[in-house]
Amino acid sequence: MRSSSYSVMPARTLRAVVVLALAAAAVTVAPAVRAETTAPAASTAPALAAKPYMGWSSWSMQSSKYPGLNPDGDYSYLTEANVSKQTDALAAKLKKYGYEYVNIDAGWWRDNAWKPEYDQYGRQQADPKRFPSGMKAVADRIHAKGLKAGIYLPAGLEKEAYGDGRTPVWNADGCTTADIVHSDLRTTNGWDSSYQLDFSRPCTQKYIDSQAELIAGWGYDFLKLDGVGPGSGKSGDQYDNVADVAAWNKAIAATGRPIHLELSWSLDIGHAADWKKYSQGWRIDTDVECYCNTLVSWENSVDDRWDDTPGWTRHAGPGGWNDLDSLDVGNGGMDGLTKAERQSYATLWAIAKSPLFTGDDLTRLDSYGLSLLTNKEVIALNQGNTPPARPITPSDPQQVWAAKNPDGTYTVALFNLADRPAAVSASWASLGFTGTAAVRDLWNHENLGTHKDKVTEALPAHGSRLFTVTPHGSTLAYTGYEAESPANTLTGNASVADCSACSGGHKVGNLYLGGKLTFNDIVVPKAGTYQVKIDYVSGDARSVAVSTNGGGAANHKFPSTGDWSTAETVSVPLTLKAGSNTITFDSGNSYAPDIDRIDVPKSS
């Protein structure tokens, strides 16, 4: 229904056929066959989440110990007055750039001691001190500003709502809370704060329907369902909330109101198909907030996203997006980040096609923060008809992410995740072409002219650059070498395995604890550094030492492909000599990705 309309490797299937047909160790792939030029035609735009949503969320400020934010105890920032204030600021400063959702997060039905309020049907209702006018009035006020309203609920039946099991379910004759949970009152969600709902019982969907009717009636446009498993730090049947999510999807449809359903947090990628089927977005990671004296910090846990996003990339698309969590880049002091870190944070969110919702105090954006949040070119990239970028190099401290756009240009982001400045290069060869290209700097709104072979920039610690690259050169021709070819040398446990996603239907796996794969007789006409493409499979991020001709090895971390049945590609610069070479992938004393195939450019 809502599978991604963008394939990161659209030519893969096609190429696999070619490889089978030729069935040789060294496969020459003509550029025309290999070309990854056209993006698939856009599918019909879905009603919800046609683009990553944009807006504001209350949680970052609620969760922070930044002075003055939560004067009445933890999470006390969330009040009607504060939501109104942020609504006004969003409308005044950010609405014209596309920001539209004002999302109320956890605690709207709880007092400052976290004591909850429910109606007589066990449904959350506004805490009278936080929201004296009630939740409908808040939504009305948001709507009056031309914005959309978001609300929050945890997965399952909250324990406090159980009420000895005798609490009636709204609009469900005879159903009480005892009829919607398991008789052993097993708990669920990321905090075990709810009883798991038993959807084999007819009353259970009614309860979800009753909640959906309530928030739809109030006029909410967005629901964040939190603590959802598998995910939220939990696994196993007790924490499997797929049925909850399906029930919510059904219940929302029944209300007739388009309500965006967003799932949180660290959703299990193994259930990506479920999340895509039933929701409009899913948090791929833990909270970005640091629960410290600032809203976030680089190490805890902004920087995790560079490793955790790539496995999810192919699941993003119109109708459902990978949610990287709040974009807290609006005020350096409150965010707890350097300028460089804030730009990198915004860059990754933008190119990964994450929703862009900030958790900053919109009344206190600094000028740099405002410039980041309102950069029209970067927003257009996030919201436009371009696929999400993913790493085209290994996930080393200096890494390059890219996406090929429907118009033939490339989105290219340079990142320096090291703690010190470094030069970072994007080689045109790693994008699959050679020659020159025009480079546009999106953050700085500048054309940087024509660059030959690559673009290199000096990046500060944790810094980034974001470009649109328009190639003027020609498609690079490659010679392909299958990992499973009998011409290769396998050492240790390394062995050939079936792999339906792999070219040739096979890969080399079991590269662990000394396992090694050596491609023999890699022939290039001229000595030089070649951007060698490596197709690989790795359900988690894994490192491998790559060397040529028995020389010094460079250790590279390959980003996760999300599961063990998906192949992705990264390019690694390798120094080759004229004539025959060997290329070795050595697991060393660790576990390496499975290798499908390598493609060596015919020119360096």
Add this chain to the structure above:
Amino acid sequence: MTTDPSRLLPRRSLIALAATTGAALAALPAFTASAAPKRPVNSAPYDGSSPDTLWWEAPADDNSMIEQGLPVGNGRLGALASNDPGRELLLLTDATLWTGGLNDQLDADGQFPYDRDNFGSFTLLGRLTVDIPDHDLGAVTGYRRTLDLAQGVVTTSYTRSRVTYERQIFASRPDDVIVLHFTQSGGGRYTGTVRLEGTHGEGASVAFGAAFPGGLKYGAAVTAYGTGGRVTVSGSQIAFVGCKDLTVVVSGGTNYAPDAVKGFRDPSLDPERLARTKVRDAAAHSADTLLRTHVADHRALFGKFDISLGTSSAEQRSLDTWERIKARTGSGDPDPELEAAYVQFGRYLMISGSRGSLPLGLQGLWLDGNDPAWMGDYHTDINIQMNYWMADRAGLSACFDAFTDYCVAQAPAWTDLTRRLFNDSRNRYRNSSGRNAGWTVAISTNPFGGGGWWWHPAGNAWLCNTLWDHYEFTRSRSHLEKIYPLLKGACEFWEARLLTTTLPGTSREVLIADSDWSPEHGPLDAKGITYAQELVWALFGHYCTAAAELKCDNAYAATVSGLRKRLYLPQVSPKTGWLEEWMSPDNLGETTHRHLSPLIGLFPGDRIRPDGSIPADIVAGATALLTARGMESFGWANAWRSLCWARLKNAESAYRLIVNNLRPSTNGSNGTAANLFDIYELGPGNGVFQIDANLGTPAAVIEMLLYSRPGHLELLPALPDAWAKSGSVKGIGARGGFVVDLRWQNGKPTEALIRSVGGRTTTVAYGDTSRSVSLEPGGSVTLKDFAR
């Protein structure tokens, strides 16, 4: 704890010491008013970029200065520069800005306190920042910076909104200031602030002065001027608005005086005032004039030596210095131009860090904080000696003087401390004879006459032997006269310390060193350690030669000569096959220990030679020990190993150790940082800069190309395959008083020019052939047609 000035040496005893040592104590303080700089006439202007230029595509930041900051220095006043477009940061140093003092209250074990208060530490003078907010690194493109080793200029360039900006940074010795010159082309303007801050709590100000509790005064000052805009002092900072170009001039220093009588301070000197004067005087000139003056001064030294080890590939040349370092290790392919540049970088550090002030310590002139490892001090059990092995070999004899001047100036205090404290009953290294004479040092020394850590009896001999080597290279009579009292004092120390013993199972009486620690492993109290025996044997020999050449102290020289003949010299262990480190057949230490103390007779000493001059089993034992020490140490330890292999004419082992030092240092690991500083891994993720490898490794490169001892030169004794194809070197200093220019092709010398700088006769060997050369001082001869 602070040092009470009254604890400095009593004045009377010092004058007496000065008389006995004969040392000239009239040296000027390090930071002092100087005559108007000599401006070059018709000198070649700064020419953009010389072939000896390193380049990078990224700057440093505040957290990476020791590994990415680029060093500049005028021999005394130095800085590490970040070269960040939006925030230029200079960490300023003066070689004399040391905390601490004489440190003459021994600890309970009779050894020296080794801390930052009593012993002291080398510390920063200040931080200079030039903020240009519009030039944030995230907004500029085409960033590049270069370090022109030949001209001594750091240049940064980048584009911001189609304007090309460029800045040059250099440390001028003639003007005694550091200059930052900001220019642009394309209609750009500079707007921002200049901020000078102390690092000892002085805060920000355009000039500051302060004093340590021990009495050392220091100060610094900055000024700025530009065109096309406004430059004003705004509170504690300088603000510049809309300037087409901008020049920032900074200077500073201390009232350190290399004079034990004065307690190493000149109370009449006001460093802040002097710094203000220096920046004002320099600012009276255009940046271009300051640059030309500096370049002429720097080139005069740099140009005395040149080296080519072969041609690198276009691919190698296309990489910035850091990528190139990584590629060198990654590919394993030789990069002859990079390897030659590493030599020149070492020379650049020496020119920048060792002129007219204190010598280069563990980190040379460069710091990134006030807590350098081992105080950034002078370690006398390898490190300071290694720092100066390169000087004479690489055309920088003038830079050696800082080391000589240091030893001469410290000697009265070292003598006093030895006399008063060495035979303290708590000192395990005291002379068991009860006698005490002359002088020695601790393992660590500071610039105030003080020692740190443990006593180091043989340290005096190693310092003297290093001073002596300079004489052999230069044949400078004035140098010999200067160091003679130090040599004599060291001999007197050993005359009092040596013990007579009868070798077990024989009736042979020999002299051995009293209880000592072979640096820095094994038993703490071993008699007759090879390290001491070899050093004293060499010291006694040098002293006798010195006395003969100066025609003085005949009788004492005869005494010393007699002692020398009775000195025990090490034998090969029948158990290990190694030259013994202790007078024991057993391996009492760590097999792969970093120090090569028992091989000191192989290098830097010259007793153990693979030429049949001593029994073959000694050479074999030394080779076996060197082999056992291994190839996988770090920085200076690799450099020392390389020098030893060069002496043994094992070119490939010598080269492998040099290559090992070129490994990229990542996350603090042993190896070469982006800025080419050598990094030693103190612990996981914690690397510290140690300059000795930056200076010792070039010495090894040169030793592989030319071996010399008085009267004998050998061309290309250990030329590795990587450099064999073709190469040349100009200006190698040779012991015996010669300078050699050498060319080779296909592993064979094609031409050797021998110039005398005082030497008269020498043999010149290549392979199995040898010829004699006789020259008048100043004369030269070109040799060709070498056949192996």
